[in-house]
């Protein structure tokens with residue numbers, strides 16, 4: 001593998017992270033027919049590089065994988081800039097509030113769902129959809145209380161489609177913060193009242209303006225910034241089998257902290273003031289240099 005090209009893919013991924021992560025997608029176009037067609041309205045929460053390939057992971061678990069030709073590249077423009085308007089024939093175009101990212105010269109584009117049995121159950125029935133006003137919230141509570149894996153964390157269970165549907169990753173972080181709940185409290189430590197409180201608040205927030213409007217987020221995407229409730233520092237961690245990002249405040253999300261399970265948790269020791277994406281990029285680059 002050509003080292004320069006590899007490093008260039010990492011550079012592109014770094015600019016994509018800074019431009020796109022945590023922002024609501026306004027437009028998403030893919031020129032070629034793809035199996036899973038990602039929708040606008042979601043949020044990009046991770047950018048991964050594998051050699052010359054760049055993968056963009058959406059908050060619903062959809063992955064857009066682009067493999068670049070020799071002259072191919074991802075470019076980022078400011079919205080409304082002259083250069084952005086001149087882009088023609090982009091293979092992929094993603095527009096967020098203030099930036100447009102385009103992929104030109106891809107040799108392969110593929111979309112798929114990140115494998116997560118909780119998010120995409122292969123067997124069994126799916127839980128109530130919390131965005132639906134008619135959904136049976138008591139059934140959700142029963143499913144949480146009778147959860148088969150007693151050591152599972154509440155952060156994982158909120159994304160389990162067999163228990164409830166409609167809670168995306170951004171929303172999960174905000175919900176746990178609102179309830180002052182430690183993200184990896186064991187699901188089995190919650191009593192019926194606490195489970196009901198989480199489920200009804202989730203349904204209320206999903207069915208209200210909160211889910212549709214450009215709301216101000218308390219923790220999601222705010223790593224290193226101050227928690228709006230207690231002034232503590234918002235942290236970012238990877239969590240769960242699918243290793244999804246999780247933003248939280250360790251200072252005030254303390255409910256059930258005594259029962260927390262530490263499995264599948266990867267702490268980011270990102271220095272304050274440094275964007276976690278930038279930190280990950282620099283760490284990756286460091287590893288490449290050592291091994292290259």
Ligand SMILES: [Zn+2]
Nearest residue numbers: 227230249252
């Ligand atoms: Zn706090």
